[in-house]
Amino acid sequence: MAGSIEKRGKESWRLVASGGRGSDGKRIKHTRSIKAKSKREAEKELAKFVAEIERGSYIEPSKITLSDFSSRWLKDYGEKSLSPTTLKRYREYLESRILPALGHFKLEQVKPLHLLEFYNNLQEDGIRADGKNGGLSEQTILHHHRLISAMFQDAVEWQLLAMNPATNVKPPKVNKKKMEYYDEAETKHLLELVLFEKPKYKLLINMAISTGLRKGELLGLEWSHVDFDEKLIHVVQSSLYVSGKGIITKAPKNESSKRTISIPSKIVILLKEYKAHQNEQRLQVGDLWNNSNRLFTTWDGDPIHPSTINNWFRKFIRRNNLKPIPFHGLRHTAATLLIQKGVHVKTISNRLGHTNISTTMDIYGHALKSSDQEAADKLNDVFTV
DSSP, X not given: OOEEEXXXXXXXXXXXXXXEEOTTSOEEEEEEEEEOSSHHHHHHHHHHHHHHHHHTXXXXXXXXXXXXXXXXXXXXXXXXXXXXXXXXXXXXXXXXXXXXXXXXXXXXXXXXXXXXXXHHHTTSTTOOTTOOSSOOOHXXXXXXXXXXXXXXXXXXXTTSOSSOGGGGSOOOOOOOOOOOOOOHHHHHHHHHHHTTSOHHHHHHHHHHHHHOOOHHHHHTOBGGGEETTTTEEEEOOEEEEETTTEEEEEOXXXXXXXXXXXXXXXXXXXXXXXXXXXXXXXXXXXXXXOOOOBSSBOTTSOBOOHHHHHHHHXXXXXHTTOOOOOTTHHHHHHHHHHHHTTOOHHHHHHHHTOSSHHHHHHHTHHHHHHHHXXXXXXXXXXXXX
């Protein structure tokens, strides 16, 4: 198959390749604009372009709609690179709102104004699936924007588009949600109350506060991840529920989430007590026990459902007249307590599994500011004014 290249600018080239003849007998010509530092590099891209056409995998940019592209994007990228929960959420966004509004547009027809109009529509009454008044939250609209932007960016990288229209649209501004956590006194009271709960929940609450693990990471823990002698926990997987698939196990949120953290001696004692209790449970149910090797299980050894934890914690708080916070608030409690105890923010960041220290500082700025003031106050005695 013949092909040629044309220099268009300093590092800009136009690839031209033949697509045979159409039904009318006229020669079909396909073109693609690329960036390449040299003619040799452009020739390599031309060879790939020609091979793509010969395989029949080439799609004319002017013909593919956003709906068509989203199907291919989900298959070629989403199913291979996204977590099951993220993939499920993205499918819902596409099917419920994005494609009904924009799916009929050809990729190159979607302009920044179309996206602005779409985001404005998401703020109108009647858009919510739960039937409540008002539009979607700023956070949910931002999630829609990020999905749209990611798809268009891949369309650019796959050379179906020259530019990403979403880059010229300011994403919706999201006001930071107030951090929900317990202070030291409230935490001590919580831990006193949980002493009277079932061993499983007693350990779960103590582990959440002492480690700062995410709920999925806690539920993904297996006994092989616990090093009793060295007082260590190895975080290597997460347990979550996905509609249509049930409870699944996946790698943690990101590479930095795979980590090993130290645990207090008192938590080691709790773990040993709970292991003995679980062994008794296993003997009681006999052959009905399913050997998942998880710490937190149902009565027959299966991994516990995440919603079970949410439901129990909500009832526990209500029953004991505690300040209402979500279960995830225990992770924030763990981080805040460590900051107040003077632990270096880098150590806290590593324990939490954050990608970088700036994430920790951004989330827990409130506690860091308070801790900094305490540090300044301690210097007062040094000075004579």
